[in-house]
Amino acid sequence: MAIVPIDNLAAGMLLKSDVCDRSGRMLLPAGGELTDRHLKIFRTWGVLEADIEDGDNLETVQTLAGVDVDPVRLAAAEEAVKRIFRLNDAEHRAIRELMRLCIARKVSHES
Numbered sequence: 348m349a350i351v352p353i354d355n356l357a358a359g360m361l362l363k364s365d366v367c368d369r370s371g372r373m374l375l376p377a378g379g380e381l382t383d384r385h386l387k388i389f390r391t392w393g394v395l396e397a398d399i400e401d402g403d404n405l406e407t408v409q410t411l412a413g414v415d416v417d418p419v420r421l422a423a424a425e426e427a428v429k430r431i432f433r434l435n436d437a438e439h440r441a442i443r444e445l446m447r448l449c450i451a452r453k454v455s456h457e458s
Contacts (some may be wrong), residue, residue, distance in 0.1 A: 351446045353390060356449045358383050361400040368392035398440070416454050424453040 358381055366375045374392060375385055428449045435442045
């Protein structure tokens with residue numbers, strides 16, 4: 348669920364969808380685990396972001412918010428944002444990214 352900018356990607360993260368270069372050539376398929384070598388290749392080919400599995404949403408939000416986040420507060424923020432976006436397609440890439448940013452903002456402003 349998390350569209351993560353290349354500067355926030357780390358080795359060990361799992362891809363939710365294929366990573367392709369600007370011309371559409373696939374660099375790493377969905378389900379692949381990132382390595383430092385992959386990150387270097389992504390930068391070389393102009394990849395700016397990747398769709399990462401949502402297994403560790405807490406770490407992604409902490410990175411964006413710049414604070415340590417209590418999992419209970421994270422869950423409350425996620426529920427509040429889901430209510431706001433309830434009439435939108437939560438599977439749409441842009442909506443997912445907006446929701447992720449809203450969750451991070453909500454958590455960082457409640458610290």
